[in-house]
Amino acid sequence: MLGFIIQRLLQAGLVMLVMSALVFVGVFAIGNPIDVIISPDATQDIRARAIAAYGLDRPIWEQYAGFLGRLLQGDLGRSFVFNMNVTDLIFSRLPATLELTLVAVLGATFIGVPLGIYAGYRPDSPVSKGIMAVSVLGFSVPTFWIGLLLILTFAVWLGWLPAGSRGPTVEVFGVGWSFLTPEGWKHLLLPALNLSLFKFAMMVRLSRAGTREIMLTDTVRFARAAGLSEWTILRHHVLKLISIPIVTVFGLEFGSTLAFAVVTETIFSWPGVGKLIIDSINSLDRPVMVAYLILVAALFVTINLLVDLTYALLDPRLRRKGA
Amino acid sequence: MTEPLLQVRDLHTHFFTRAGEVKAVNGVSFSVDRGRVLGLVGESGSGKSVTGYSILGLIDPPGRIVSGSIRFEGRELVGLDPDELRALRGRRIAMVFQDATATLNPVLTVGRQMTLAIRAHERASDRAARDLALDVLKKVGIPDPASRLNTYPHELSGGMRQRVAIAVALLHRPALIVADEPTTALDVSVQAQIIFEMRDLVRSLGTAMIWITHDLATVSSLADDVLVMYAGRMVEAGPTRVTLRAPRHPYTAGLLASVPSRNPKGVDLPQIPGSTPSLLRLPPGCPFQPRCPRATPVCREDPPRVVDSGREALCHHPLPPASQAAA
Ligand SMILES: Nc1ncnc2c1ncn2[C@@H]1O[C@H](COP(=O)(O)OP(=O)(O)O)[C@@H](O)[C@H]1O
Ligand code: SF4
Ligand SMILES: [Mg+2]
Numbered sequence: 126m127l128g129f130i131i132q133r134l135l136q137a138g139l140v141m142l143v144m145s146a147l148v149f150v151g152v153f154a155i156g157n158p159i160d161v162i163i164s165p166d167a168t169q170d171i172r173a174r175a176i177a178a179y180g181l182d183r184p185i186w187e188q189y190a191g192f193l194g195r196l197l198q199g200d201l202g203r204s205f206v207f208n209m210n211v212t213d214l215i216f217s218r219l220p221a222t223l224e225l226t227l228v229a230v231l232g233a234t235f236i237g238v239p240l241g242i243y244a245g246y247r248p249d250s251p252v253s254k255g256i257m258a259v260s261v262l263g264f265s266v267p268t269f270w271i272g273l274l275l276i277l278t279f280a281v282w283l284g285w286l287p288a289g290s291r292g293p294t295v296e297v298f299g300v301g302w303s304f305l306t307p308e309g310w311k312h313l314l315l316p317a318l319n320l321s322l323f324k325f326a327m328m329v330r331l332s333r334a335g336t337r338e339i340m341l342t343d344t345v346r347f348a349r350a351a352g353l354s355e356w357t358i359l360r361h362h363v364l365k366l367i368s369i370p371i372v373t374v375f376g377l378e379f380g381s382t383l384a385f386a387v388v389t390e391t392i393f394s395w396p397g398v399g400k401l402i403i404d405s406i407n408s409l410d411r412p413v414m415v416a417y418l419i420l421v422a423a424l425f426v427t428i429n430l431l432v433d434l435t436y437a438l439l440d441p442r443l444r445r446k447g448a
Numbered sequence: 449m450t451e452p453l454l455q456v457r458d459l460h461t462h463f464f465t466r467a468g469e470v471k472a473v474n475g476v477s478f479s480v481d482r483g484r485v486l487g488l489v490g491e492s493g494s495g496k497s498v499t500g501y502s503i504l505g506l507i508d509p510p511g512r513i514v515s516g517s518i519r520f521e522g523r524e525l526v527g528l529d530p531d532e533l534r535a536l537r538g539r540r541i542a543m544v545f546q547d548a549t550a551t552l553n554p555v556l557t558v559g560r561q562m563t564l565a566i567r568a569h570e571r572a573s574d575r576a577a578r579d580l581a582l583d584v585l586k587k588v589g590i591p592d593p594a595s596r597l598n599t600y601p602h603e604l605s606g607g608m609r610q611r612v613a614i615a616v617a618l619l620h621r622p623a624l625i626v627a628d629e630p631t632t633a634l635d636v637s638v639q640a641q642i643i644f645e646m647r648d649l650v651r652s653l654g655t656a657m658i659w660i661t662h663d664l665a666t667v668s669s670l671a672d673d674v675l676v677m678y679a680g681r682m683v684e685a686g687p688t689r690v691t692l693r694a695p696r697h698p699y700t701a702g703l704l705a706s707v708p709s710r711n712p713k714g715v716d717l718p719q720i721p722g723s724t725p726s727l728l729r730l731p732p733g734c735p736f737q738p739r740c741p742r743a744t745p746v747c748r749e750d751p752p753r754v755v756d757s758g759r760e761a762l763c764h765h766p767l768p769p770a771s772q773a774a775a
Contacts, residue, residue: 347551350504351565351616352538361564365555440555441600 126437133433137426144422148415149192160411164205201419202412206405211416215398220300221291222390222397226382228304228313229320234375237328242359242367244329245336256329263326272319272392279315287312289394316393320386324378331374335367368439376432384421451522452479453656454503454624459516461495461502468728472498472511474680480624480656480673485647487671487688488660489703493724495680496660500626503658504543505533521623539569542617543626547633548609552601558585558612559597565616584615589645607638614646621653628660643670664707668692676700679725679735686759694770696754696761699736734764 163175176182180191195201199212207214244253280288292309294301303309339345340363348358383398390399398417405413437443461473473495480486488496501507503518505525518525521540525533537543545551553561562581566572572580578597585593588611601609610630617625627646631639647670650657659670667674668688675685676699684697695701702720722739731737733748740747742765751762756769 343545343547343550344553346501346506347543347545347613347616348553348564349506349534350537350543350545351619352534352536352568353564354534354568357564357568361556361560362553366553442554442602 201416233324241329241332245333260326487667490677696766
């Protein structure tokens with residue numbers, strides 16, 4: 126198991142190195158790096174000083190080494206708009222996105238998987254057909270459209286929930302969380318629902334397909350022959366067997382939502398990372414975009430690593446192979 | 449005389465598929481007494497497994513027991529409440545399948561799977577469940593059972609895996625075990641071991657067994673009685689010694705002629721010409737007609753029952769009985 130972890134850590138480091146090289150090539154070698162480092166409306170004098178300070182007159186490999194060095198120190202430049210370190214800026218927005226993502230992905234999983242298992246177990250029942258109809262909607266209707274519909278229904282017509290923005294926060298470990306207040310939940314509910322519908326649909330599909338397949342196997346037949354109840358079979362045999370694809374999708378969805386909750390955050394004016402990125406693109410705040418690319422890469426590498434480790438915990442056959 | 453442990457009468461189990469009604473089991477009758485072994489023989493696709501599943505009430509849609517009766521320990525199982533059937537499965541009737549690699553759950557430990565099977569029928573503390581599992585694992589010949597409880601199926605050899613599956617079947621000391629080709633997936637040497645172990649086990653426990661196989665050789669060393677199936681129908685049945693020494697049905701005779709141990713080394717085994725027919729396109733009358741060397745036009749009518757020395761065959765032109773064959 127330890128060998129497996131070390132191997133995966135090395136792979137993760139390698140991927141990050143490649144990713145940083147790609148970003149470097151994209152921004153520093155192909156684009157004009159000076160545009161990333163200083164604001165377009167800076168004076169000629171400032172430009173010259175920046176070129177010297179960042180060594181842009183040096184050979185390319187030296188520049189890359191400098192870029193890597195700054196990267197390792199967490200220095201990805203300053204935002205033109207907010208005039209603060211972009212890493213700090215992104216991390217200050219992260220909790221808002223994180224709690225929205227967690228509520229959406231966890232909700233989708235804990236509701237979607239049991240419903241999907243049921244739909245796979247009783248594919249012909251009317252309830253299953255209803256579940257599948259909702260999942261088709263979740264797949265095919267665009268997020269922004271559902272978002273607008275949710276606002277229209279619950280905020281404008283019924284007036285039950287606020288139409289946007291984040292609720293009041295409570296500080297825990299120096300970070301503000303809104304899910305700790307009832308008012309915060311009211312604000313969370315609609316954007317989380319909006320964000321989770323697609324993931325819900327995916328979880329339903331995945332667990333339905335897995336359950337249908339497993340119910341036909343000799344493993345289930347043997348369990349039935351031993352007199353296990355259907356509930357025990359679903360709870361102990363099927364759930365454990367379908368958990369591997371579910372963990373994969375959970376990880377990937379969690380990562381991609383954390384990185385790309387752009388549409389929902391924009392519609393609901395949710396002050397998270399997605400909204401920050403859209404705003405940065407609009408205001409040509411390049412350092413934020415570069416830092417974002419690097420952080421997203423790091424995020425996915427980390428999540429893949431965690432997913433791999435979870436596999437090994439779930440499937441004893443992988444454990445031995447990896448070690 | 450007391451009722452046999454299991455009595456199956458005119459069982460019909462059909463699958464209603466898009467291509468048509470597949471009569472997988474088409475009028476099969478037999479009985480098994482306590483502690484006896486019945487060999488259920490036939491080529492692949494003849495309906496042996498479906499017969500076994502029918503007894504345990506494990507036929508899933510689109511299949512269904514269409515008619516017939518299965519009496520077990522004085523109770524009718526056809527049409528029995530699903531919960532009552534479940535309570536019988538694993539406790540009074542157990543089943544072992546062909547390939548333990550496929551039947552054991554790869555992501556649960558041996559101990560966990562055995563505990564689930566124990567708790568399906570009794571409230572057992574962790575301690576009691578463990579003791580029972582250890583006891584049965586020892587019985588089926590697994591060395592160092594305590595350390596096996598925490599292993600996963602893939603960490604065991606094929607023979608050990610099948611022994612674990614047999615142990616699961618024996619947990620509650622059932623009165624009947626249906627063993628569906630339990631050695632087919634194993635190496636030849638392991639096959640023989642497991643066959644003898646199972647014979648000794650069911651003897652010592654007084655458990656009756658239905659031994660399903662396509663291999664007549666294992667039947668002759670194991671079974672008290674034999675039932676030969678072809679295309680969902682029984683073609684010949686009787687005490688093993690009588691039936692296999694001098695079969696009267698041409699299909700049984702063909703099967704016997706292709707058993708390796710009965711032929712001199714180096715001689716090619718005669719095979720029954722042709723292949724098993726599609727159950728959707730069976731000829732009227734005897735299903736074996738297209739492949740039968742003795743077939744005549746009268747075989748298009750349902751064959752009569754021919755009975756001698758406690759054995760019966762369904763055939764218009766049966767082979768001569770043993771006394772005449774010897775002459
Ligand atoms: N689920 C099913 N759906 C349709 N046909 C089936 C199904 N299960 C079994 N059958 C049919 O029943 C016949 C007998 O199958 P089986 O009992 O497995 O044969 P055996 O065990 O003797 O090899 C086969 O021809 C097969 O086509
Ligand atoms: S009934 Fe006719 S076809 Fe069938 S086994 Fe007997 S001889 Fe052959
Ligand atoms: Mg079979």
